[in-house]
Amino acid sequence: MMRLITASRNALSMIAFTNCAISCTERTRECKHEVMPQVRHSLTVRGRRLARELRATREHADLTLEQASAALGWNRFKLGRIEAGKTRVSSPDVTRILDVYGVDPSVNATLVQLARDASRRGWWNSYSGIYSGGYVGLEDEASEIRTYHVQLIPGLLQTEDYARAVISAGVPDDQDEVNKRLHARMARKTLLSRPDAPVLNAVLAESALRQRVGGAAVMRDQLTALIKAAGRSNVAVRVLPYRAGARAGIEGSFVVLSFEDDLDPDIGYSEGIYGNVFIEGVEQVSHCRVEFDRIWEAALSEEASERFITDIASKF
Known part of the structure; x- marks a missing residue:
């Protein structure tokens, strides 16, 4: 009601x-x-969740943003935007990030799938000039x-x-x-x-x-x-x-x-x-x-x- x-x-x-x-x-x-x-x-709910998980995983690995970015060969601002939920991240990039962090394969698979889900096209993609x-x-x-x-x-x-x-x-x-x-x-x-x-x-x-x-x-x-x-x-x-x-x-x-x-x-x-x-x-x-x-x-x-x-x- x-x-x-x-x-x-x-x-x-x-x-x-x-x-x-x-x-x-x-x-x-x-x-x-x-x-x-x-x-x-802007990211969907799954994308925002993925961003939070990637940041938490980096912190659990005891890596600073600068250290993780250097290990990935990225500009620190790229990783920072990913963790802030300001840009999308592909499943291959998620795999690469988690490999650098030394994440358990089972966790890796879960987050990679989350990245795939977050990248799926929504109905609104047909109205990209509007939504x-x-x-x-x-x-x-x-x-x-x-x-x-x-x-x-x-x-x-x-x-x-x-x-x-x-x-x-x-x-x-x-x-x-x-x-x-x-x-x-x-x-x-x-x-x-x-x-x-x-x-x-x-x-x-x-x-x-x-x-x-x-x-x-x-x-x-x-x-x-x-x-x-x-x-x-x-x-x-x-x-x-x-x-x-x-x-x-x-x-x-x-x-x-x-x-x-x-x-x-x-x-x-x-x-x-x-x-x-x-x-x-x-x-x-x-x-x-x-x-x-x-x-x-x-x-x-x-x-x-x-x-x-x-x-x-x-x-x-």
């Missing part, structure tokens, strides 16, 4: 990019090292998605007409590009209907429900589809109405992704006009989870949210 939350103030609709990442930046200078801009070749694989690659492997939106319906819940209107606003003079992006977004939506679909807990600001996108008919259909989506066993929707006040949600839109394997830590994410950020620091991700829980508790129940959405839809 999916939860949809509507925000508490009209002002929230103006805060699309300000989020828990910005909040933690204000609270501590150290956060800026944890909030990472999306890179062109980098950064966020969608992580979303595709998530077991739970917690999302709070201030201005718009989340992409995973958008109807085709609503999505077309949103995309057209960004590229109004290029219909071919609109169609390509629309096709990609509709492909992304299939995530929620897969056999291994994640749990989606969506929190929407009331402003997102009232924002007229594509006209009255488009909004009626979108809100009706939203209610239908909330009937899925893996989707829960709540609304945080204006009357809830400024108790929660004032930091803007954000997402928290959780994964089935405990070895894969939660990741926070936000996007805006100035770029996209991943939030990976333990304290900062914890702040995002706490903030989401506050928003969730301040919102209407799922049943009350359904009635609330139905009422708004009737007025379009």
